[in-house]
Each structure stands twice: as C-alpha cells, then as structure tokens.
Amino acid sequence: MKNKKGAENMEKKWWKSSVVYQIYPRSFCDSNGDGIGDLNGIRSKLWYLKELGIDVIWLSPVYQSPNDDMGYDISDYQAIMKEFGTMEDYDRMLELAHELGIKIMMDLVVNHTSDEHAWFVESRKSKDNPYRDFYIWRDGKDGKEPNNWGSCFGGSAWKYDGATDQYYLHLFSQKQPDLNWENEAVRKSVFDMMTWWCDKGIDGFRMDVISLISKVPGLPDGTVGKSGYGDFGPYCANGPRVHEYLQEMNRKVLSRYDLITVGECSGVTVEEAKKYASSSGKELNMVFQFEHMDLDGGESFKWNHKKIKLSELKAVMSKWQTQLQGKAWNSLYWCNHDQPRIVSRMGNDSLKYREVSAKMLGTCLHMMQGTPYIFQGEELGMTNYPFTSLDEFRDIESINVYHELTEKGIVSPEEMFDYISYKGRDNARTPMQWDDSEHAGFTKGTPWIAVNPNYKEINAKEQLERADSVFHYYQKLIALRKQYDIIVYGDYELLLPESEEIYSYIRSLEEQKLLVICSFTEQKISYEVPENLRGRNGKILISNYDRARVQDSVTLEPYECMAVLYQDRSAAEW
Incomplete structure (x- = not known):
C-alpha cells in the first residue's frame, strides 16, 4: 500500500x-x-x-x-x-x-x-567602483593568493590584478570571475x-x-x-x-x-x-x-x-x-x-x-x-x-x-x-x-x-x-513515456542488487507492474522473472531483440533489454 x-x-x-x-x-x-x-x-x-x-x-x-x-x-x-x-x-x-x-x-x-563582461570591466577599475563588489576580491597573504584553492581547470582559483593590487576568485577559468551573490545588486x-x-x-x-x-x-x-x-x-x-x-x-x-x-x-x-x-x-x-x-x-x-x-x-x-x-x-x-x-x-x-x-x-x-x-x-x-x-x-x-x-x-x-x-x-x-x-x-x-x-x-x-x-x-522510448503513466509516476524497486551483469527493476502504479531487464554484458546470461510475476501474461512494451513474449526463465542475448508490462488483464485484452 x-x-x-x-x-x-x-x-x-x-x-x-x-x-x-x-x-x-x-x-x-x-x-x-x-x-x-x-x-x-x-x-x-x-x-x-x-x-x-x-x-x-x-x-x-x-x-x-x-x-x-x-x-x-x-x-x-x-x-x-x-x-x-x-x-x-x-x-x-x-x-x-x-x-x-x-x-x-x-x-x-x-x-x-566573463572577465569581458561590462560588470567586471568596471569592477577591476578601482576598489571604490560601484561594481567592485559584484565580484569576490581579496588581498593576498604573505605575497601569495588569499587561500590555497585550486581552479576546476587547473592552477590557482585566484588571479592577481595589478591595477588594484588584489586577487579575484575564479573557480573555473581565470577569464570566468565568480559573482558575489551576497551583493543584493x-x-x-x-x-x-x-x-x-x-x-x-x-x-x-x-x-x-x-x-x-x-x-x-x-x-x-x-x-x-x-x-x-x-x-x-x-x-x-x-x-x-x-x-x-x-x-x-x-x-x-x-x-x-x-x-x-x-x-x-x-x-x-x-x-x-x-x-x-x-x-x-x-x-x-x-x-x-x-x-x-x-x-x-x-x-x-x-x-x-x-x-x-x-x-x-x-x-x-x-x-x-x-x-x-x-x-x-x-x-x-x-x-x-x-x-x-x-x-x-x-x-x-x-x-x-x-x-x-x-x-x-x-x-x-x-x-x-x-x-x-x-x-x-x-x-x-x-x-x-x-x-x-x-x-x-x-x-x-x-x-x-x-x-x-x-x-x-x-x-x-x-x-x-x-x-x-x-x-x-x-x-x-x-x-x-x-x-x-x-x-x-x-x-x-x-x-x-x-x-x-x-x-x-x-x-x-x-x-x-x-x-x-x-x-x-x-x-x-519517448512515445511510451507519453502513453503510460507508470513510466512517469510509478514507484521503483531494484532487483538483483549484487549482479554485475544485469540491471533489473520493477516500477509499480496501482494494479500495474513494469519489469525492466537490462543486460550489461556481451555474454548470454540467464534471468529469472520475479516470483510474483511468474505465470502472468506480460506485454513487452519495448525490446532491442525480436522477442514476442517473456518466459519465467529467460536466456538474455548480449546487451539485451526489455520492458514488460503486467496488469490484471487477460491475454485476449492485450
């Protein structure tokens, strides 16, 4: 429930x-x-x-x-x-x-x-420029950067600017100065x-x-x-x-x-x-x-x-x-x-x-x-x-x-x-x-x-x-998402968590169950349908091999996948 x-x-x-x-x-x-x-x-x-x-x-x-x-x-x-x-x-x-x-x-x-944005062009002109506080400027420490942070793109996260004898922060490229979000402006x-x-x-x-x-x-x-x-x-x-x-x-x-x-x-x-x-x-x-x-x-x-x-x-x-x-x-x-x-x-x-x-x-x-x-x-x-x-x-x-x-x-x-x-x-x-x-x-x-x-x-x-x-x-795949609410809103339950070859899970919505089986190996591998779905008629919504229906025991082909919908319907209604 x-x-x-x-x-x-x-x-x-x-x-x-x-x-x-x-x-x-x-x-x-x-x-x-x-x-x-x-x-x-x-x-x-x-x-x-x-x-x-x-x-x-x-x-x-x-x-x-x-x-x-x-x-x-x-x-x-x-x-x-x-x-x-x-x-x-x-x-x-x-x-x-x-x-x-x-x-x-x-x-x-x-x-x-960018350091070429008009805000930064103004900011670097002087310490009392109205745009100075749009960015994060700091004095150096003992002739070095304000702290030891590294940039995502290599080197220091600080760039020295000789015009005002301070450093500005750039977590990415030195041409990408960080904005100062503490400034309401x-x-x-x-x-x-x-x-x-x-x-x-x-x-x-x-x-x-x-x-x-x-x-x-x-x-x-x-x-x-x-x-x-x-x-x-x-x-x-x-x-x-x-x-x-x-x-x-x-x-x-x-x-x-x-x-x-x-x-x-x-x-x-x-x-x-x-x-x-x-x-x-x-x-x-x-x-x-x-x-x-x-x-x-x-x-x-x-x-x-x-x-x-x-x-x-x-x-x-x-x-x-x-x-x-x-x-x-x-x-x-x-x-x-x-x-x-x-x-x-x-x-x-x-x-x-x-x-x-x-x-x-x-x-x-x-x-x-x-x-x-x-x-x-x-x-x-x-x-x-x-x-x-x-x-x-x-x-x-x-x-x-x-x-x-x-x-x-x-x-x-x-x-x-x-x-x-x-x-x-x-x-x-x-x-x-x-x-x-x-x-x-x-x-x-x-x-x-x-x-x-x-x-x-x-x-x-x-x-x-x-x-x-x-x-x-x-x-x-895209069309199925628009057709079946279970794909969008259904709950999720992982199966076979320890397997290094198969990723399988069940989605659940009301009386429906969607079984997803994905093989991550180029070897053929056996798969057992969960016990609560065995013997039930499932409709294969999508598969990358030509498979008409899924048996309780399946031998998966290399990298085979399928999404199988189960619900309280007879085979004739499919």
Whole structure:
C-alpha cells in the first residue's frame, strides 16, 4: 500500500512527463559554412527533433562570449554570440519551435561571468567602483593568493590584478570571475536578466553550477590534493545561503512563469536535493547530480581508464530513485556536453554490439522515474572520437589538465593522453552526424573540431530510413513515456542488487507492474522473472531483440533489454 499511495499522491506536471534534448549549438548544425553550428542551423533541424518526439530543447549557451570556455564565459547575457547569429535568428528559432510544440530551456550561467563582461570591466577599475563588489576580491597573504584553492581547470582559483593590487576568485577559468551573490545588486541584476528572457517567451532554465553561488564566509583553505592546491568544494558546494538565494529567485522570477528548471549541483546529496527540488516548489523542479557519473573517478578524480562497476551504479541510481520518491523529482541522464559518449563508456562501441548496447542503455534510463535528458547524437548511438594527437583537442579542461599533470610528473604523457581521450569533454562535442556526405553534413566549411570518422556508418539520414535503428528505438522510448503513466509516476524497486551483469527493476502504479531487464554484458546470461510475476501474461512494451513474449526463465542475448508490462488483464485484452 505504501508504494501505491506514494505514486497516487504525486502531483502531475508537464515537465515530469517531458523528454529534454540538449543541443550544443557549436556542434549541432552549421547554416553558413563557417564551420561553427548556429541558430539557423538549429532552426533547420527542428523538424528532426519533432519527429524524434522530444518536448524540450536545453540550449547550451548562445550568449555573447569570448569563448574561453565554449560559451560558459558570458560577456553579455542579452546578446547572441556573433558566430551563432543574431537575436532575430534566435526569435525565429523560438517561434518555430513553439509552432512545433517544442519548448526552449536556456542555459543560465550566473555563478560567474566573463572577465569581458561590462560588470567586471568596471569592477577591476578601482576598489571604490560601484561594481567592485559584484565580484569576490581579496588581498593576498604573505605575497601569495588569499587561500590555497585550486581552479576546476587547473592552477590557482585566484588571479592577481595589478591595477588594484588584489586577487579575484575564479573557480573555473581565470577569464570566468565568480559573482558575489551576497551583493543584493548582483541578485537583482541576475533576476532582471532572467525576467527579460522569460518575457521573451522561453520555457525554462538549466542553471550551470548553481550549487556554487554561496561561499562559506572567510573562504578557508581546503585540503590539498595531488594538484598541490586545496579543494574548494566543502566551502562552495551547497553553501550556507544557496537555498535562500534560490527561494528569492523563485519568488521574484520563476514562480511568475510556467517553467522547467534544473540546477547543475556538484557535490549534491539526496538530502540537499530534497531542498533544491522539493515537491513544495519553492526552488527548482529538479537537479543534476553527479554521483553516478563520478563512480569511475578513482584517486585522480575522473582522469583514469576505470570502468563503472554495475553493482555500484545500481546502488547510486536506486538510492536517488527511492529516496526522492514523493519528496522531490529526479533528472535522468547518461550524457551531456561535459561527459564522454555513454556507449563508449558503459556500453560496447564495437560494430557488433554498438546499436544493441545503445538501445539497452536508453531503456535502462528512460524507464526510471524522472525527466530524461538526451544529448545530441545519443539517439544515434554516437561514440567517442579516436584521438591520435593533443592538437585534436579543443576543450580547455582537457588541455590544461594534460599539461599540469604531465609537467608535474604526476602522470606520464602517454597515460594522460589515454585518459583525456577516454574521459575528455570533446568526445561529446564533435559535430552531429547528419549524413554520409563530407563532414557528416554538419558544415560545408572546415569544422571547428573534427568530425568522428565513423560518420559514414553512424548518421541520422541512414537511421531515419531504417526501422530498427537506434533513432527509431529512442523515438519509441519517448512515445511510451507519453502513453503510460507508470513510466512517469510509478514507484521503483531494484532487483538483483549484487549482479554485475544485469540491471533489473520493477516500477509499480496501482494494479500495474513494469519489469525492466537490462543486460550489461556481451555474454548470454540467464534471468529469472520475479516470483510474483511468474505465470502472468506480460506485454513487452519495448525490446532491442525480436522477442514476442517473456518466459519465467529467460536466456538474455548480449546487451539485451526489455520492458514488460503486467496488469490484471487477460491475454485476449492485450
């Protein structure tokens, strides 16, 4: 009764049954031949996304930016990056998306700005400038930085500025100074900007590193790691006033519109997530947590070649499923612009098993409770890029960490190259593979980053024409979510927690049960249907093999998956 009651009491919202598709504009579609994706390119592909069936586009930053961190360093929040087009191009894209029933969620980057933003240009002029307190400035200590914090992108988190003989804080690139959210004028400026976009007609915000906006007063030194710098995490992630700030944001902006909101929250725990994404609706709709993505971190954080252990993955995913049930809402993702391709990371990107493992991974995620996110190309089973040279990388994080760790002798150049090739963010940022023409149909010019050479075999045109493609499988996954409430709202129960080959769980809603079975191995493996479902007639909603029905004992094929619906109906009613 407990499970049944929990699902029944859950409030229905449009963003709970939606599927979100992330577009990384620079790599999606180039309309003018300059080798860089743009807004008109996105507009030209909206029909493709309509056919896929997604509801919302999460648009990675398109604001004016010097592009030190690929657009996450914003110099003007109310202007469009010239490489991407104009505000008129944006308005036309938004209008067509809405005509097609697709909503647009903007990327909100307000932990930091670019050092070329007008606020920072003023801030660094003098200590008594009205904008000085928009950022976090400190005196040095004994001729060194104010504290020992390291930046996410290598080196110190502090940059000395000779004009005023002080340091400013940058948790990311030195061209990304952190905003001072303790300053009420900063908050008002951010909220005014957000209101401007909402009045333009956008449908939501994905909030970049939003859990970092409140720093612990005094900015204490952090524990020193292998890099030689202190860890700022305990003093910045989920800081003392973060919920106060987000509740203020909600009151003054978010609650006035019907929006989808998701916060990227590094270091978030389940208990913190219940505050960020509480069903009371005082802050955000949901958060991105990284616990499952950090399972292959190891001692050197993400820079290694470790594989995620399935039993550990199940434990983490299940914890978030069960502990947020009825209290807060989950986001579901395998991929984004900061993660390598999931079929190369947790599936099998060989010619033989790439498609079945890509379908299996999609099934495993999309049948859970929460809002699923698809990163561009994930619906095609795109893979990691076969890097052969450091010159092929464009990502500041990969390039900086390579030099930092090899020059300090912490990791050999050969090992480090292997690590960034496997885990680097550029794997997700290679151009979208539209067809088998030159540069995969992404551009008629020279692409800003190389196209994966497997585009001849993996591309949207080929998959749209083939009924059993990964694209059409994802299309069905999305359609099922709109057809069956149990997929959206059903409770979750993990089966076989210790298995290192099978991820299986049951979703429950009223008299219905949905059994999900996913094999993570290329070996054939036996599976026993749970005792309470044996002998009952189950309907296979989706499977990556041609299986008509499921027996009580099943021999699963390599990477086989299925979602089987059971309810109190006779076989004839199916």
